[in-house]
Amino acid sequence: MSGRVLVGVKRVIDYAVKIRVKPDNTGVVTDGVKHSMNPFCEIAVEEAVKLKEKKLIKEVVAVSCGPQQAQETIRTALAMGADRGIHVEVSGKDYETLGPLQVSKILAALAKKEDAQLIILGKQAIDDDCNQTGQMTAALLDWPQGTFASEVSLEGDKVKVVREIDGGLETIKINTPAVVTADLRLNTPRYATLPNIMKAKKKKIANMKPAELGVDLTSRLEVLKVEEPPQRQAGVKVETVDDLVSKLKEAGRI
Amino acid sequence: MNRAFNRTSLTHLTGLLRRCQSTLVVAEHNNEKLTPITLNAITAASKLGGEVSCLVAGINCTKVVEQISKVQGVKKVLLAQHDSYKGALPEELTSLILATQKQFNFTHICAGASAFGKNLLPRVAAKLDVAPVSDIIEIKSPDTFVRTIYAGNALSTVKCNEPIKVFTVRGTSFEAAPIEGGSAASENVASPSPTGISEWLEQSLTKNDRPELTSAKVVVSGGRGLKSGENFKLLYDLADKLNAAVGASRAAVDAGYVPNDMQVGQTGKIVAPELYIAVGISGAIQHLAGMKDSKTIVAINKDPEAPIFQVADYGLVADLFKVVPEMTEALSK
Numbered sequence: 001m002s003g004r005v006l007v008g009v010k011r012v013i014d015y016a017v018k019i020r021v022k023p024d025n026t027g028v029v030t031d032g033v034k035h036s037m038n039p040f041c042e043i044a045v046e047e048a049v050k051l052k053e054k055k056l057i058k059e060v061v062a063v064s065c066g067p068q069q070a071q072e073t074i075r076t077a078l079a080m081g082a083d084r085g086i087h088v089e090v091s092g093k094d095y096e097t098l099g100p101l102q103v104s105k106i107l108a109a110l111a112k113k114e115d116a117q118l119i120i121l122g123k124q125a126i127d128d129d130c131n132q133t134g135q136m137t138a139a140l141l142d143w144p145q146g147t148f149a150s151e152v153s154l155e156g157d158k159v160k161v162v163r164e165i166d167g168g169l170e171t172i173k174i175n176t177p178a179v180v181t182a183d184l185r186l187n188t189p190r191y192a193t194l195p196n197i198m199k200a201k202k203k204k205i206a207n208m209k210p211a212e213l214g215v216d217l218t219s220r221l222e223v224l225k226v227e228e229p230p231q232r233q234a235g236v237k238v239e240t241v242d243d244l245v246s247k248l249k250e251a252g253r254i
Numbered sequence: 255m256n257r258a259f260n261r262t263s264l265t266h267l268t269g270l271l272r273r274c275q276s277t278l279v280v281a282e283h284n285n286e287k288l289t290p291i292t293l294n295a296i297t298a299a300s301k302l303g304g305e306v307s308c309l310v311a312g313i314n315c316t317k318v319v320e321q322i323s324k325v326q327g328v329k330k331v332l333l334a335q336h337d338s339y340k341g342a343l344p345e346e347l348t349s350l351i352l353a354t355q356k357q358f359n360f361t362h363i364c365a366g367a368s369a370f371g372k373n374l375l376p377r378v379a380a381k382l383d384v385a386p387v388s389d390i391i392e393i394k395s396p397d398t399f400v401r402t403i404y405a406g407n408a409l410s411t412v413k414c415n416e417p418i419k420v421f422t423v424r425g426t427s428f429e430a431a432p433i434e435g436g437s438a439a440s441e442n443v444a445s446p447s448p449t450g451i452s453e454w455l456e457q458s459l460t461k462n463d464r465p466e467l468t469s470a471k472v473v474v475s476g477g478r479g480l481k482s483g484e485n486f487k488l489l490y491d492l493a494d495k496l497n498a499a500v501g502a503s504r505a506a507v508d509a510g511y512v513p514n515d516m517q518v519g520q521t522g523k524i525v526a527p528e529l530y531i532a533v534g535i536s537g538a539i540q541h542l543a544g545m546k547d548s549k550t551i552v553a554i555n556k557d558p559e560a561p562i563f564q565v566a567d568y569g570l571v572a573d574l575f576k577v578v579p580e581m582t583e584a585l586s587k
Binding site (some may be wrong): 006028099101122129131134135136137144158168169172224225228232235238240241245248251254 | 302333341343345348368369370372373375376377378379380381382384385386387388389398401402403404405406407408409410411412413414415416451452453454455456457458459460468472496504508513514515516518521523528529539540548549551552553563564565566567568569570571574577581584585
């Protein structure tokens with residue numbers, strides 16, 4: 001395989017931020033909050049760049065759907081080694097209801113347009129925690145999927161994927177073109193160095209609208225409210241192991 | 255008078271719609287045994303109020319069909335046996351589910367939110383052109399579900415206006431359906447021709463005699479504080495006294511102390527046991543997402559500032575290498 005890889009990257013609230021629910025229960029506060037690339041997307045970019053470094057593919061295209069700020073996320077991917085970017089601009093009301101179904105339609109349309117051989121995505125975004133987009137993109141294209149990948153190797157026109165499953169690992173072999181979603185242990189993403197960040201500024205980011213790709217953004221999922229989860233009661237500190245064991249016995253836990 | 259009539263007919267109609275609901279639960283199994291999370295998914299399906307059918311697809315699943323026919327709440331078992339279902343590949347199962355859906359017109363299709371369910375159902379949903387709902391923790395009505403977002407730090411109530419609701423169920427949020435008392439009829443469904451675009455090669459499962467992590471009543475978990483894989487033996491000894499499963503934080507997995515299928519957290523497994531004992535785990539957001547619904551949480555950590563103490567019912571600030579063996583000893587008495 002020596003084709004093109006499409007990597008989907010999402011801009012999300014930084015994983016280390018303690019999120020706050022809006023007082024009107026319509027969502028979480030995003031204004032003025034630190035955002036960065038979804039950690040699973042970083043792993044996806046790293047894997048694509050590695051494949052290119054091994055000369056197994058010829059071009060890595062980073063794609064992000066969202067408002068203007070999504071370009072920063074694409075820039076990060078470019079600084080990590082992606083060749084060019086595509087920003088599919090979605091803003092306002094459409095962005096609020098943008099979900100995996102809409103994103104997968106955009107990615108599927110782009111995959112055809114760009115004649116991609118492989119799409120690599122993160123297994124889930126840490127904001128909506130959906131874990132759907134890769135599977136849905138594969139379905140729309142009728143391509144096979146290698147989800148929760150912890151090892152990917154290209155073998156001719158097939159991809160061997162070791163997947164993280166509940167009881168351990170499993171290995172599958174899928175035809176290309178294919179969709180792969182990255183699990184945490186696939187690799188350790190590199191840091192973008194300053195020279196590479198400067199170089200990334202010269203790389204091109206194409207701007208597109210979903211309509212140009214023939215994608216309708218209508219959503220039939222409605223978020224009725226977003227709330228704080230129930231808070232746990234503050235616990236007690238015990239001094240000794242005996243104390244702990246007797247407390248657990250009293251509570252009927254052991 | 256007219257208005258009263260309308261209201262009655264409306265109530266009647268809603269009742270009819272409710273009765274017309276039917277749910278397909280995609281059963282997860284290993285050709286020998288039903289995976290326990292399927293029982294939790296059946297309970298969730300029963301809450302929708304309609305008829306519940308289960309689809310069992312595999313190479314040789316007579317035993318599984320036998321088990322599932324006795325599960326309370328299951329009306330019908332649909333069976334598809336074909337060599338192409340080896341390894342439960344989503345490429346093959348999706349076309350089977352679509353064919354089954356065409357035949358029976360279910361209003362809901364669900365499965366447990368395990369690696370199997372998460373892999374399969376979004377593929378099915380996209381083929382049906384509907385938006386799926388992941389990992390639900392509550393059913394408010396046949397079209398309204400609650401799920402967590404941001405690593406369990408917010409609860410989102412979503413209304414799904416799709417003609418077919420496709421969702422996965424968080425196992426720990428629904429009781430397991432009783433495995434006795436049901437008497438479902440089974441029926442064969444035809445398998446569409448294999449797509450052949452993917453192939454299952456092998457599996458390497460982590461073997462142990464302890465209870466399965468996601469359904470264990472007691473879980474003992476270790477983190478970076480354990481310092482090595484060998485030291486996990488301290489936790490295995492304690493777990494044996496408690497008949498507990500052993501879990502781990504991402505730090506312990508990344509450091510190579512234990513295999514990744516033991517990881518508890520947003521990106522690993524979600525557990526909600528009666529007792530969760532966190533040993534040498536700081537309590538990062540990512541980890542809390544996987545265990546904070548446990549009934550009682552115990553933290554053993556030498557750092558009194560560790561965030562884990564904010565969610566722990568009982569906290570012991572001490573060196574784990576001293577107190578864990580002590581606890582094992584105390585439980586042997």
